Amino acid sequence: MDIMAVGMGGFVGAVLRYLIGLVPIRESAVFPIKTFVINVIGCAAIGIITILASKNPNINPRWILFLKVGICGGFTTFSTFALEATDLVKNGYMGIAFLYVILSIFTGVVVIFGTEMAIGK
Numbered sequence: 001m002d003i004m005a006v007g008m009g010g011f012v013g014a015v016l017r018y019l020i021g022l023v024p025i026r027e028s029a030v031f032p033i034k035t036f037v038i039n040v041i042g043c044a045a046i047g048i049i050t051i052l053a054s055k056n057p058n059i060n061p062r063w064i065l066f067l068k069v070g071i072c073g074g075f076t077t078f079s080t081f082a083l084e085a086t087d088l089v090k091n092g093y094m095g096i097a098f099l100y101v102i103l104s105i106f107t108g109v110v111v112i113f114g115t116e117m118a119i120g121k
Contacts, residue, residue: 005062009070017075030096032084035077036104042076043108047115054120 020038049067053059081104088097 002062002065005066006070006073009066009072010074011070013071013074013076016071017077030088030093031100032081032088035080035084036100036107039076039078039081039104040107040111042072043111044115045075046072047112048119051116051119 017038021034023034025033046068049064049072053064053068081100085097085101088094088100
């Protein structure tokens, strides 16, 4: 049953990621904004889920698997982030690649920390 919960959540997360990928954004933009936004949203979501789960020990652990491992895991996309950063470097956009990597990591950690601070009170 745990595997089913993760699988169903992964389906939902992957479909949501795909749908956000369809949002029209200026194609000439070099910075991979869609992946950045997806990963920031995923960080906020996993932060909220973690705090709410810690405040309510009666939540079924399968719901946590469904939400955290399934939806958040299927929604966020580290492999795409790494590929895009590599492509930026290969195409000569060293500065943008560096900015993308630093902003993605820093923003993700700050969003989770901020979420926990805001909700965890």
